Amino acid sequence: MAVRLAAEPFAAERELAEFMQGRDGDGAVVSFVGLARGRGPDGEPVERLRLDHHPRLTLRSLDEIAAAALARFAISSLRIVHRFGAIAPGEAIVFVAAAAEHRRAAFEAADYMMDRLKTEAVFWKREERSTGSHWIEPRDEDHGARRRWDEAPCPE
Amino acid sequence: MRIGFFGPLRDSLGDEREIAAEEGETVAGLRIRLAGLDPDARDLLGPQVRACVGDRIVGEDFRLDGQERVEFLPPLSGG
Numbered sequence: 001m002a003v004r005l006a007a008e009p010f011a012a013e014r015e016l017a018e019f020m021q022g023r024d025g026d027g028a029v030v031s032f033v034g035l036a037r038g039r040g041p042d043g044e045p046v047e048r049l050r051l052d053h054h055p056r057l058t059l060r061s062l063d064e065i066a067a068a069a070l071a072r073f074a075i076s077s078l079r080i081v082h083r084f085g086a087i088a089p090g091e092a093i094v095f096v097a098a099a100a101e102h103r104r105a106a107f108e109a110a111d112y113m114m115d116r117l118k119t120e121a122v123f124w125k126r127e128e129r130s131t132g133s134h135w136i137e138p139r140d141e142d143h144g145a146r147r148r149w150d151e152a153p154c155p156e
Numbered sequence: 157m158r159i160g161f162f163g164p165l166r167d168s169l170g171d172e173r174e175i176a177a178e179e180g181e182t183v184a185g186l187r188i189r190l191a192g193l194d195p196d197a198r199d200l201l202g203p204q205v206r207a208c209v210g211d212r213i214v215g216e217d218f219r220l221d222g223q224e225r226v227e228f229l230p231p232l233s234g235g
Contacts, residue, residue: 054208057229060211118235119234123233123235137233138232
């Protein structure tokens with residue numbers, strides 16, 4: 001399955017191994033794994049992340065990002081796996097992979113999917129610490145990264 | 157009618173509430189009514205909280221028939 005939500009921990013290496021199978025027409029696979037950090041931006045320990053999601057809109061937002069990546073880059077296929085629920089430090093939150101005939105398209109598609117996932121995927125993220133918990137909003141840096149893809153020069 | 161909440165709104169308002177439907181009520185009207193019933197629901201009055209019916213984000217003039225579940229979505233955190 002190209003796009004999937006995961007309620008339980010998943011093995012990113014298994015996702016990559018599956019995605020790699022039967023790729024004799026491709027010349028490149030790029031993958032990325034995002035992990036839950038054990039420390040917050042202030043350096044203090046985080047016990048877990050909790051991702052609230054919507055039963056229908058979340059998967060649809062991932063599907064839309066996947067479809068846009070397929071339309072925009074010369075890639076042959078892609079995969080997105082995204083966790084929801086309680087996520088412990090060191091566990092994978094997200095896995096993305098793109099396969100293409102040439103490496104540039106695969107790199108760019110993976111980068112593009114991550115920038116859009118970080119700002120537009122339908123999740124609400126809470127950092128839980130021994131001292132309490134708080135909801136996280138996307139950073140300006142994430143919005144800046146997302147905008148890069150709108151500002152690309154027109155192809156000649 | 158059933159009203160669902162997500163993200164930070166769950167902390168203040170719970171996962172779901174049930175209130176009596178009012179004929180011809182719009183999403184805007186529902187927000188104001190909820191805010192009048194519970195001070196915590198004033199969070200729903202901000203324009204950044206979107207309303208969803210079925211699988212669609214709906215505008216403020218959308219008329220509710222009382223049968224649907226209305227969901228309020230605060231700004232996203234992203235993945």
